[in-house]
Amino acid sequence: MLQSYRLRLQRKRRLVRAFRKRRELKCIADRTGDILPEDILSFTTLRNERVRLSFFLRYYRDLGIDHFLMVDNDSDDGTLEFLADQPDVSIWTTKHSYKKASFGADWLTWLQYKYAHGHWSLVVDTDEFFVYPFCDTRPIGALTDWLDASSVRSFSAMLLDMYPKGSIDAVPYRAGQNPFEIAAWFDGGNYTIQKNERYKNLWVQGGPRMRAFFGDNPERAPALNKIPLVKWNRRYAYISSTHMLLPRGLNQVYDEWGGEKASGCLLHAKFLNTFTDKAAEELVRKQHYANSHEYKAYHDRLKENPDFWCKWSEKYINWRQLEILGLMSKGNWA
Amino acid sequence: MTDKTGDLGVILLVHTALDRASQVARHWAESGCPVVIHVDKDIAPKKYAGFVKSLSDLDDIRFSRRQRCEWGRWSIVGATQSAAELILQSFPDVRHVYLASGSCLPLRPIQELRSYLAQRPRTDFIESATTEDVPWTVGGLDIERFTLRFPFSWKRQRRLFDGYVRLQRKLRMGRRIPEGIVPHMGSQWWCLTRQTLSAILEDPKRKVYDRYFKRVWIPDESYFQTIVRLYSRDIESRSLTLSKFDYQGRPHIFYDDHLQLLRQSQCFVARKIWRHADLLYEEFLGNRDNPESRVEPDPSKIDRIFAKALECRTRGRTGLYMHSRFPKEGWENGLTSAPYSVFEGFSELFEGFENWLGRTTGARVHGHLFAPEKAEFAGGESVYTGGLCDSAAIRNNNPKALLANLIWNTRGERQAFQYGPDDTPDIRWFMAKDPNAQISVITGAWAVPLFHSNLNFSAIRTIAAERQKSESAFLDVLRSPYAKANVRVWTLAEFIEAPMVHLQTLIDEISPRAMRRLTEAPRMSDLAGFGQFLQNLKNHGMHPYLMGEFPKDDTNVQSGRPSVKPFVVK
Known part of the structure; x- marks a missing residue:
């Protein structure tokens, strides 16, 4: 009882924080007037991702995202100009601290509060690509309609780190290219799960980063559990990135009685040649999670020979492969 | 076989996706079926007017009085009744009336359905079963x-719904079922003859029945299904509409990728179709020149797919732990996905045991997966299948995950590994409770390496005491009433009396099909002087009891003086 009251306070604090941070956003292109009641929206913060954007937008347009709401954090590579020209993108910009805005979450929470109420909302970074059951034959609207019909409000997708064979900067990424032509590999079955009793979400760790970088202190390995797709209500708030949200009933995206709920994956195209520069830059900016602890560990190892590939790596084929491996599930969607 | 049109009338209940409903209504009407449409009152008047207009060029379409329909309540029956009255009244040629919804899609040419019904002019197709049977x-x-x-x-x-149900149960409140009827249930989607349908609607006791069913839950699945039993002369208790329900009682939805399945099913009508399944609407509503077929509907393939989906949602894949399946303790339906073997004391007693076991059984044999330094994967690999890492820290952070992942990743290949008193104890309960685990223990065998070691005796004594305590705790776990594993325990002394017999039993269990006599035995360690070694431990105040009885004097050790020559069969 006391705890649920505390969580309610925490959620309200998040919302108040987001409300205060709204002043940090400057609107560059506002096309939110085009949003129709049934539209599926995506929310993204980004910085200097120009090279990734063409593929990112193409991928999600094909999936059936109707409108992109994006926050640009002080890019200087043409990201802002490019996005301002897109017909289905509304873009805001800010020079304020990413870290102080809860790693961008406050900005997005505000935009979600304002625009996503009653819509399905997908929160993804520019290097995250959402894969769900039947995504090759059914648009995302089929999924959200089914979730609506099943009275499900939130949908889990595990972050699946993808990596190339060979060192990660061996093959340069070209704009517009499918990043998974290069980063085609992933770890098929080394994920560990713990339940977070406070927020009722699962804490998933594992993958190449844990195996290569966190062999000595696995507790610090990055969390891979994500709940990116939510039928949004303005009372909702993400707590830590998209790993969990409040009210905590939304974190119940897994079955506890032996069954499987439907779920997907977020293919993570982080480990490309773009990563090396990014890691160096982020280390200087100190804008990332846990005092950039993650980035320090990476950076140290990056000087050596960062090759995640091993003979047990799986080469990505399609969602059915991920389903068979047990990395996602169709649940009772057939 | 008849060419006369208008013998099949259709009632369409519509509450969403008006564009699709209009398309389907047109299809029915253009195929010669009079249609009566009920549109839910929740649809805004403007939209409704547009819908009516979109069908205004068709003669044989009527719209019945609109009601607000809610799932599980009487209003749906009410709407059906008034639509049925309208269709019987307006179209006197109608012989069969088909109840469908706006999201139903005819899969076969309507002509085929009409012929099918024409051949069965007195048959009522309505799923109707008593409550005990479903x-x-x-x-x-x-x-x-x-x-x-x-x-x-x-x-x-x-809340009110659940609370009122509880209250009624508690107060043992009940209501009497009207005389003369026996409650039946079944799919909402039926096809009745004029005779039967009109008899139901004109029943002298209809008021009584209606009043009763108004407070029944989900009357649309029981009103017609019950009363039809009073009048029908020929009931086929099945629905002509293919309609599958998930475990929450919600209809499964069909998408474009179901096209082939739907076609093969040879069902007349399917429900429900996703409103944006353009391909399905295009394919099934388009004019097909197929020769008329008289195949019986056969939805068994679709049934199987949906049954599998149901099982996935309710039982899941055994031994899989992932971000949308994380069972509470006791609800796993099996802790791991396949059988595996755990050996304690064998690699200590036999030289090269792991290689021998691998050769004999074809299983993948690992070292001590839970050793203090690292996970000893087969072949000494630092990364193993699925990307499992040999780091002790990662493993100890979640030992269950390592084991469950290993077994899941290697489905189809038997796994075996060594375990010992020095290894991570956190995995013990998990293995012990797992019916897939075959755990074989030679107690006290951990003393053999100590016996051969070059350590100071005080150090040996300390280690021996620790191992004995640890092994004894493991045995307690294995003997607990919660243990479900296939457990075998021998003392060292027992085991070496007849090692081949015991090994044969284990091997047979691991690869039952092989069923051959062991021809090659592993070499047993030299145990000459072991009795004296144990006595020395005793003399130092450490009482080694897990090995069983070893006489101090080696000359009395049985089993063909194994201490002098390593034990080899044949």
């Missing part, structure tokens, strides 16, 4: 649907 119970209500009152909405007033 497992469809959403919310744990079966016969209670008929004996309790349901004045509250399940969707909007869930």
